[in-house]
Amino acid sequence: MTDEELLRYSRHILLDEISVEGQERIMGSRALIIGAGGLGSPVALFLGSAGVGHITIVDNDTVDMTNLQRQIAHSMSRVGQPKVTSAQVAIASLNPTVTVEPVLARADPTLLDLLVAKADVVLDCCDNFATRHSINAACVKHGKPLVSGAAIRFDGQVCVYDLRDTKSPCYACVFPPDEGLTETRCATMGVFAPLVGIIGSMQAAEALKLLSGAGRPLTGRLVMLDGRAMEFTEVRIGRQAGCPVCGAPH
Numbered sequence: 044m045t046d047e048e049l050l051r052y053s054r055h056i057l058l059d060e061i062s063v064e065g066q067e068r069i070m071g072s073r074a075l076i077i078g079a080g081g082l083g084s085p086v087a088l089f090l091g092s093a094g095v096g097h098i099t100i101v102d103n104d105t106v107d108m109t110n111l112q113r114q115i116a117h118s119m120s121r122v123g124q125p126k127v128t129s130a131q132v133a134i135a136s137l138n139p140t141v142t143v144e145p146v147l148a149r150a151d152p153t154l155l156d157l158l159v160a161k162a163d164v165v166l167d168c169c170d171n172f173a174t175r176h177s178i179n180a181a182c183v184k185h186g187k188p189l190v191s192g193a194a195i196r197f198d199g200q201v202c203v204y205d206l207r208d209t210k211s212p213c214y215a216c217v218f219p220p221d222e223g224l225t226e227t228r229c230a231t232m233g234v235f236a237p238l239v240g241i242i243g244s245m246q247a248a249e250a251l252k253l254l255s256g257a258g259r260p261l262t263g264r265l266v267m268l269d270g271r272a273m274e275f276t277e278v279r280i281g282r283q284a285g286c287p288v289c290g291a292p293h
Contacts, residue, residue, distance in 0.1 A: 044070075051138075052094055058257070065255035066094065072254045073097040075158050077150045077178055078168035079126035080104070081239030082192050082246065084116035084133075086166050089247035091134035091141045095254065098134065099144040099158055102126045113236040150174050155181040164250045167191040168243065172218070176288075179204065179214035183289050188253050188260075189214065192246040197235050197270035199242040202280070203249050203261040206289060211262045212280050215288040238270045 044052075044067060055061045055069075074095045076083050079102040090098055106117045106129050114126075121129040127145030134143050148154055150169065159165055159181035167178050167189060175191070182189040188205035191214055205211045245266070252258045265278045284290050 048094075048140075055093065060257035061255050065257055068256065069251060069254050070094045070096050072163040073099070073161060074250060074254075075162035075165045076100045076168055077155075077166065077174065078102055078170065079114075079116065079130045080110065080168065080170065081113045081234065082168035082194060082243040083126075083166075084114045084130065085240050085243030086168055086192075086247045086250070087116055087130045087134055088137065089244060090250060091143070092137045093247075093251055094138065095141060095251075097142045097144065099146060099162070100127045100130050101146040101148060101150045101154070101158065102130075103147060103149045113234065113239050115240065150177065152177045152180070156184070159187055160185045162187055164253050165189045166246055166250055167214075168246065172220075175214060175218070176220045180288055182206075183213050188262075190246045190249045190253070192242045194239045194242045195232050195234055197238060199238050199268040199270065200265060201242055201245045201249065201261060202265040203253070203263075205253070205260070205262045208262050210281060212282045213286060213289040216283040216286045216290075217265065217280050220287065235270050238268070241268065241270075 052066045055066050056063055072095055074090050076086055079100050104126050106122050106124050106126055108122055110117055116130045116133040125147045127147050131143040131145045134141055155177055165182050165187050167175055190203050192201045204213050249260055252260050263280055265280055267276045
């Protein structure tokens with residue numbers, strides 16, 4: 044680690060749970076972020092500022108004026124640009140030593156299979172169930188930890204799914220793919236701007252804990268936030284033997 048890096052990451056290094064060794068693990072790691080919107084913005088900025096060595100960001104959308112109420116990685120000057128390149132610019136302004144790989148594409152199963160295999164941690168910051176289940180299936184297949192977040196209106200949730208822990212469920216254990224859940228979108232339901240910052244920051248924290256080895260991750264614990272009352276609720280969840288994704292040996 045160079046003198047400049049020691050200075051830049053000194054506040055992490057001072058933490059006994061991270062120290063030089065943990066920061067070096069962060070710097071040598073690869074994170075995959077699916078979605079560069081409300082949740083993906085704080086995730087990308089915090090992982091970039093913390094020095095995650097290689098960050099891949101996947102999104103097929105462009106920056107719109109309506110995004111700027113909450114998607115803090117983007118700016119007025121980048122309206123109309125792909126969100127992935129806008130996020131790349133934002134990270135570079137904070138920490139130019141981080142390698143950012145923008146992928147302007149929809150996160151379909153084929154692309155996810157390729158990208159998840161190379162990642163050390165995967166962060167689900169998307170906004171639809173089909174993509175969430177595709178992300179989960181790829182993480183189960185490749186044995187990668189998944190940090191999942193969601194936010195709509197005043198309600199948010201965060202959980203870590205990590206099948207390296209034999210007791211951990213996968214996303215499909217909690218939200219079965221055949222359950223037929225109704226899609227809810229910010230464009231029609233609205234979302235409280237700071238909520239995505241809170242949930243996205245929690246996702247970034249969980250990813251950095253997983254990469255550095257610090258603390259106890261939210262594996263098997265679904266944390267839900269009611270932003271109206273600022274009340275957190277935690278539900279412990281376990282692996283389901285009948286899960287169509289992780290229930291059978293893989």
